[in-house]
Amino acid sequence: MFSSTPSRLFHILLTTSALLFSSLSHSAEGGASKAEAEAMVKKAVAFIKANGDKKAYEEFNTKQGKFTDRDLYIVVYGMDGVVHAHGANVKMIGKNLMELTDIDGKAFVKERVEFAKTKPHFWQEYKFTNPENKKIEPKAMYCERLGETIVCGGIYL
Structure with a gap:
């Protein structure tokens, strides 16, 4: 005692x-919470199902749109690693980021695709530049598989 x-x-x-x-x-x-990230991704998946890819991706890419909230935004990857939508950086759209690594050498897009092959939804951690303060920070990304795409939204830890 x-x-x-x-x-x-x-x-x-x-x-x-x-x-x-x-x-x-x-x-x-x-900053956004894990619960807010999960809710945003579920809202994005429902929006894609209701409105189609083209309209949804246009909305996701709008920084002032309903799918951007503080440091939380939606990204959509194909199972081949190609970016279909990116709420923080439209310059990424159309690029294959399969081999992209974080500051620690982690191939996080490749890992995300591998997770999506076996899990309908998951959390993933890596390091990424926070669009609000431009600093590289630990990030946790919540993703859901939708057909041949992965819809994700993340928070900075």
Whole structure:
């Protein structure tokens, strides 16, 4: 059994508070949450099903549209690694990014395609440039397979 001295209790409370603050700090800074990313992707998949690829991709590519919220935006990849829509950088559309790696050398598009071959939806982590602050940060991407495409939206951690 451990001693519950005031200084030990203070240390436990301080440590617990720090952990809680660090887990909430991204949301407090205005970044999207995992729940918001999942909801956005589900909304995007429903929009594609209701309106077709062409109209949906045009909407996803609009930075001021309903599929961009702070640091959260929609990207759509083909199973071949080609970008069909990109809410943060329209210059990526039409490019095959299968061999693209993050700062640590992780081929995250290739990994995303491999995940999509066996999972209907999944989370993936890698590092990417945050469009809001232009810094390379850890990112978690939620993706859903839709036919021969992968619809994704991510958050910065």
